[in-house]
Amino acid sequence: MKLLITRPIAQPVLDQARARFDVTLGEAPLSEEEASSALTAYDAILPTLGDAFTAAAFDRAGTPRTRILGNFGVGYNHIDVAAAAAAGVVVTNTPDVLTDATADIGWTLILAAARRAGEGERLVRAGQWGGFGPQSLLGTHVTGKVLGVVGMGRIGQAVARRGHHGFGMDVIYFNRSEKDAGLPARQVDTLRDLMVQADFVVVTVPGGARTTKLIDADALAAMKPGGIFVNISRGEVVDEVALIDALERGAIAGAGLDVYEAEPHVPERLRALENCVLLPHLGSATVETRQAMGQMALDNIISFAEGRDPRQRVN
Structure with missing residues (x-):
């Protein structure tokens, strides 16, 4: 299962992901065009704020290969959840921990x-x-x-x-x-x-x-x-x-x-x-919180991969 993690996350969580999936690690926010390409290239994506999973990105992707967006963050307004649902893509988030x-x-x-x-x-x-x-x-x-x-x-x-x-x-x-x-x-x-x-x-x-x-x-x-x-x-x-x-x-x-x-x-x-x-968007910026967010996002993806409904599903 190919997993794209769009930005570096806590090393312990990244190690878990690599032990379980074929992981590609990104370094910068995905543009609308890049998000569309990612939807056709990966089975699962762990995105975060700034990754442009818009309605147009889903439309351009057609029938996406991606089946789940395990978002890193409680907010997911950078993802068009209705377009994701229409494309059969599950979206999750990371509430509570931040x-x-x-x-x-x-x-x-x-x-x-x-x-x-x-x-x-x-x-x-x-x-x-x-x-x-x-x-x-x-x-x-x-x-x-x-x-x-x-x-x-x-x-x-x-x-x-x-x-x-x-x-x-x-x-x-x-x-x-x-x-x-x-x-x-x-x-x-x-x-x-x-x-x-x-x-x-x-x-x-x-x-x-x-x-x-x-x-x-x-x-x-x-x-x-x-x-x-x-x-x-x-x-x-x-x-x-x-x-x-x-x-x-x-x-x-x-x-x-x-x-x-x-x-x-x-x-x-x-x-x-x-x-x-x-301040430069420091709301969740503690070592403990960011690791917990990454863990929750990955756990949602693992749940989906194992055929279970992710607990933090939002669409």
């Missing part, structure tokens, strides 16, 4: 943006710090403020728990259904209700057509002038131009981003902003 790591990055961004840590570090590294000053780099207090979570799934609940138990925050959330996060969290009726009330807004919704540009200019305009906005979901969930405009005008106090609309491209206007903390 919840805590991603929530931790959310809090890294909250604290860094609120306390202007990025600005402070740049100042020190540039040799421009002149010493302690009573009015220098004043940030925003976090403890006791209102935390608004957009999308109360596993990651959203983990962010909320950290805010409530660790920082004594009041938690509100916007979600399609009511959730029991094991803490006093109040569901609001509309996104606007959340944006108006929250001091810190953290977006954790999944990507996809339903959430594309969910955070638009109107949503950002509803935020408090001292509000901090954080996105750890998918870049396309936010209207990046509208966010840049709000930050440039000082309409909100700051932002923290781990994801972008056209990764790895980050607009120059965004990079120029001092009031925005920028």
Whole structure:
């Protein structure tokens, strides 16, 4: 069975894959044309974010040789799951294992943006710090403020728990259904209700057509002038131009981003902003989490190869 792993993964998982399959290891994201070719050349593929398994890629492949895409990542908006299903290709993902790591990055961004840590570090590294000053780099207090979570799934609940138990925050959330996060969290009726009330807004919704540009200019305009906005979901969930405009005008106090609309491209206007903390998609980037993700993706492929239905099947 020929298996394509599109990017290097944890060595123990790669060793397991090589012991069981005829493995080809890629080094870079697959373009639409490359994804289409891969579908005709391999029995199984372990792809990840950036690999363009679009409807056009499936259409170009015709009747694909590939029977399963064991995706590395909880998000799979880079795969057209409907086109995959129509072509008879199973798609799986890796939920649960990255919840805590991603929530931790959310809090890294909250604290860094609120306390202007990025600005402070740049100042020190540039040799421009002149010493302690009573009015220098004043940030925003976090403890006791209102935390608004957009999308109360596993990651959203983990962010909320950290805010409530660790920082004594009041938690509100916007979600399609009511959730029991094991803490006093109040569901609001509309996104606007959340944006108006929250001091810190953290977006954790999944990507996809339903959430594309969910955070638009109107949503950002509803935020408090001292509000901090954080996105750890998918870049396309936010209207990046509208966010840049709000930050440039000082309409909100700051932002923290781990994801972008056209990764790895980050607009120059965004990079120029001092009031925005920028990370290179580090949400799941711990040794333990990335190994667990690779293991789950491979386990799904092994299950399929052995004639069992993969546990993390999404189509």
